[in-house]
């Protein structure tokens with residue numbers, strides 16, 4: 001059997017669905033093919049015994065980017081989901097029992113920091129000025145188009161000053177030391193490297209802009225959990241006319257020497273002059289369109305970190321926690337050295353999301369839905385079933401002891417991520433941002449044949465919901481420019 005479309009999208013992750021929506025809104029006949037029974041890719045949920053957990057993203061930043069796609073499809077994000085701007089945004093804990101709470105307004109955060117560490121309030125505000133500038137420049141340069149070569153970026157710079165101001169030659173750690181006297185706040189800034197699964201001692205200081213984005217544009221939650229966002233993305237795609245097929249694994253791309261012609265599924269071929277691959281680039285060049293040169297290039301880039309997550313249904317209420325919490329390790333350098341050496345960190349930083357703090361629908365009355373996450377190497381041989389219980393012990397040593405109050409605990413590890421989403425090693429964010437050239441070494445959005453495009457965390461500009469949404473914007477522009485409708 002053969003069906004015909006203008007565009008076939010391989011993978012129903014956020015990047016695939018948003019690109020499909022944009023293209024359908026521009027009049028293209030689009031099909032999305034997803035191998036799993038569920039859509040959304042890593043944006044996923046688990047429900048059990050009245051508890052709901054977001055097993056992927058739990059924090060939404062820059063919702064305006066998603067709103068742009070929804071507007072293109074004739075609706076708005078606010079019409080489709082109930083957005084909630086979190087205040088406080090995060091609570092941070094250190095092993096010496098000190099803690100500080102970040103607020104939704106920079107001034108309120110600066111006051112909290114001043115009480116936490118004298119002098120830090122002013123340092124934080126000075127830092128935000130610097131980080132905002134990076135964001136403003138990056139938005140109109142790095143994020144404004146593809147990265148076919150360093151020239152594509154250079155062309156978008158207004159002057160050499162733009163380049164110096166994005167702070168790409170310094171590491172995030174070095175920037176932290178320059179801006180903050182207190183080592184705890186240097187560690188806090190380094191955490192933003194993990195938003196792209198990277199190491200703060202190797203990530204360009206450009207990533208400091210994420211802290212400004214959070215401070216200025218907010219940390220957001222979607223009522224009902226981020227699964228409600230996934231459902232809205234699917235709904236809007238379908239309303240825009242996208243045809244969506246689940247349990248439809250693409251086994252190969254069909255192509256001539258010059259151009260793609262479609263995709264193959266078990267027992268079926270789909271003809272399309274444009275194929276957008278939302279699956280990982282390593283899977284693409286190894287399995288779908290074998291290409292030794294490109295596969296080698298992808299394998300030379302460093303993968304982002306993976307993680308071990310524990311979902312805990314907890315009885316009772318835990319004092320002092322917020323919706324988003326971080327328990328920092330004693331020594332960040334050691335933690336990332338462990339990860340580089342392909343070991344699960346012996347003293348990990350633990351992220352804890354308890355969305356029932358904000359949204360009672362996420363846990364039974366009087367209970368809490370704990371999602372715990374540590375960074376690990378992207379290595380699908382890690383035995384997450386052993387690491388999970390150990391994480392609860394580690395947390396008990398520096399924060400709340402959930403073990404006696406746990407109704408159940410489920411573990412998700414790198415192998416689960418690798419198998420469910422075909423992300424090599426269970427990498428959460430595609431390729432990492434480690435090193436000055438990382439941004440230029442991500443697999444290109446334009447594939448090696450005419451009509452082949454990549455979208456999502458494994459290509460430009462990287463992983464995380466906001467960047468994947470930007471990826472869908474950039475790739476759609478490339479497609480519409482090069483494949484005008486006749």
Ligand SMILES: Cc1cc2nc3c(=O)[nH]c(=O)nc-3n(C[C@H](O)[C@H](O)[C@H](O)COP(=O)(O)OP(=O)(O)OC[C@H]3O[C@@H](n4cnc5c(N)ncnc54)[C@H](O)[C@@H]3O)c2cc1C
Nearest residue numbers: 011013015035041042056057058059250279456457464465
């Ligand atoms: C534990 C965890 C926590 C996270 N936390 C956050 C957070 O708080 N905030 C944030 O912004 N981001 C977060 N992220 C990152 C975010 O989820 C991802 O960057 C984003 O969802 C990736 O989207 P994507 O479009 O790149 O594709 P993916 O989600 O990787 O989807 C790709 C899809 O392609 C499908 N596929 C692969 N091969 C084939 C094939 N051959 N045929 C058909 N289908 C195929 C896969 O099944 C999958 O559904 C987190 C991720 C994880 C795992």
